Amino acid sequence: xxxxxxxxxxxxxxxxxxxxxxxxxKRIREFHRSFPQYAPTPLVSLDRLAESLGIGGxxxxxxSYRFGLNSFKALxxxxxxxxxxxxxxxxxxxELDYSSLPAAAxxxxxxxxxxxxxxxxxxxxxxxxxxxxxxxxxxxxxxxxEVRLRHILNEGAEASIxxxxxxxxxxxxRGLASASPNSEIIQDTAWxxxxxxxxxIMQGYAVMALEACEQLEQVGVVPTHVSLxxxxxxFAGSAQAFVSNFYGxxxxxxxxxxxxxxxxxxxxxxxxxxxxVNVGGEMRTIMAGLACGExxxxxxxxxxxxxxxxxxxxxxxxxxxxxVLGAPLEGDTRVISGESGASGMGFLLxxxxxxxxxxxxxxxxxxxxxxxxxxxxxxxxxxxNYRDIVWNGKFGIQY
Numbered sequence: 001x002x003x004x005x006x007x008x009x010x011x012x013x014x015x016x017x018x019x020x021x022x023x024x025x026k027r028i029r030e031f032h033r034s035f036p037q038y039a040p041t042p043l044v045s046l047d048r049l050a051e052s053l054g055i056g057g058x059x060x061x062x063x064s065y066r067f068g069l070n071s072f073k074a075l076x077x078x079x080x081x082x083x084x085x086x087x088x089x090x091x092x093x094x095e096l097d098y099s100s101l102p103a104a105a106x107x108x109x110x111x112x113x114x115x116x117x118x119x120x121x122x123x124x125x126x127x128x129x130x131x132x133x134x135x136x137x138x139x140x141x142x143x144x145x146e147v148r149l150r151h152i153l154n155e156g157a158e159a160s161i162x163x164x165x166x167x168x169x170x171x172x173x174r175g176l177a178s179a180s181p182n183s184e185i186i187q188d189t190a191w192x193x194x195x196x197x198x199x200x201i202m203q204g205y206a207v208m209a210l211e212a213c214e215q216l217e218q219v220g221v222v223p224t225h226v227s228l229x230x231x232x233x234x235f236a237g238s239a240q241a242f243v244s245n246f247y248g249x250x251x252x253x254x255x256x257x258x259x260x261x262x263x264x265x266x267x268x269x270x271x272x273x274x275x276x277v278n279v280g281g282e283m284r285t286i287m288a289g290l291a292c293g294e295x296x297x298x299x300x301x302x303x304x305x306x307x308x309x310x311x312x313x314x315x316x317x318x319x320x321x322x323x324v325l326g327a328p329l330e331g332d333t334r335v336i337s338g339e340s341g342a343s344g345m346g347f348l349l350x351x352x353x354x355x356x357x358x359x360x361x362x363x364x365x366x367x368x369x370x371x372x373x374x375x376x377x378x379x380x381x382x383x384x385n386y387r388d389i390v391w392n393g394k395f396g397i398q399y
Contacts, residue, residue: 001314002312002314002354003311004360005269007304007308007309007310009274009304014301014305016237017245017306020202020209022245026210029211031079034098035078037067039065040211040215041062041065041072042061043060043062043212043216044059045219047331048330049332052329053352053353054352054367055368055370055371056369056370058374059212059216060345061208061373063208063377063379064336064337067124070379071341071379072208073120074124075204076200076203076204077121077186077201079093079201079204080186080197080200080201080204081128081132081186082096083197088108089107101132102133106133108134108182111183112136112183112184113137113184114136114138114173115136115137115186116141116166116169116170116187117140117141118140118144119151119381121188122139122140122152122157123155127155129155135157136156138157139172141162141166142161142165142169143284145382147381148381165280165282170189173187184197186201187201188201188202188205188234189233189294190299202241203238205234206238206242208375209239222250223252223371223373224252224370224371224372225252225253225254226243226252226255226372227254227257227345227347227348227373228254229290229344229347229375230265230303231289231340232292232296233256233296233299235377236256236303237298237300237302238299239375240254244306254307255308255344255364256303259290259291259314261279261281261283261284262283262293263312264276266311268310269304276297278294278295279294281293287339287340290343308364309364313343318346319339319389319390319393321349322339322342322386322389323390337379338379338380338381338386344375344377345374352366
């Protein structure tokens with residue numbers, strides 16, 4: 001069952017919008033272009049699927065190709081780490097690029113970057129630290145995949161799985177980083193006194209939205225709707241802010257999507273007064289990358305100001321999207337989308353096929369001329385789990 005609520009708060013501007021101005025994000029893209037691993041990821045047009053569902057188009061951004069890491073996360077941590085190094089050294093981040101970063105990082109001396117993760121973010125931090133000749137220490141939350149742990153270890157980091165949920169793992173790592181000399185935590189959620197690094201990460205993520213919007217321009221499409229999955233909300237807030245800036249008066253209707261057991265944005269919107277509602281407990285879901293119970297304040301400020309709808313989906317919705325994308329209609333491109341990466345498409349499939357969502361379709365103006373932008377934010381980051389879901393119909397929750 002998909003639950004939804006419309007955003008009843010008055011739409012307004014907010015501080016986070018300025019972080020994702022197109023001119024700023026284009027400059028960040030130039031930073032990323034200095035990396036030999038950088039290339040724009042594909043925007044796949046699923047024409048046959050859209051036709052079968054009775055809408056004008058579905059355009060899916062496939063992040064499984066990003067930096068060879070099978071997810072979008074390196075866009076954020078590379079720019080954040082560069083910005084942090086520049087700040088410490090009293091430089092401008094625009095003075096740094098792939099070739100000059102290692103020398104700049106060496107000026108910090110022996111340094112440690114800490115991170116809490118379900119897998120993808122930690123792997124990206126470990127990769128970036130290794131590229132800079134620095135140390136990374138990564139803790140994963142309870143229930144995370146051993147395969148994803150090995151990916152992080154293979155990047156040269158110290159890493160282990162804790163007995164805590166995601167939000168408590170962040171608090172644990174915060175304590176380690178604050179007690180360790182020559183160290184910093186690289187995290188995409190904010191708290192009081194820790195806003196710069198999450199903001200830089202979100203700016204890095206916005207390059208993905210910039211690529212998608214420009215790719216849509218190349219084929220003459222202005223999207224009418226966009227589906228954005230949320231964990232702590234850094235990706236969703238980043239993309240929401242960017243598309244709001246990019247499209248102005250023609251901004252697409254947006255849906256923020258979360259798993260039932262970790263739907264803190266949905267519950268916050270349902271409350272309706274602008275205050276956040278946190279979710280606790282183990283949050284068991286196949287959408288491990290979205291199993292976050294506490295909204296990032298920076299992201300919530302953006303989404304409560306700009307997003308149109310908040311939705312809460314079941315594991316079965318994400319699993320269905322993984323299968324649909326992995327076995328497409330003839331003529332459509334196959335997409336390997338992981339459990340969290342497929343969640344935005346899982347919501348879209350439910351929206352277009354479930355009779356009990358007719359009111360939402362009507363309210364959001366969904367019809368034959370609708371064009372949806374969707375992001376698949378990861379590939380099969382745990383290949384065995386992917387096969388268990390797609391081949392065997394299992395949910396593969398690892399506890």
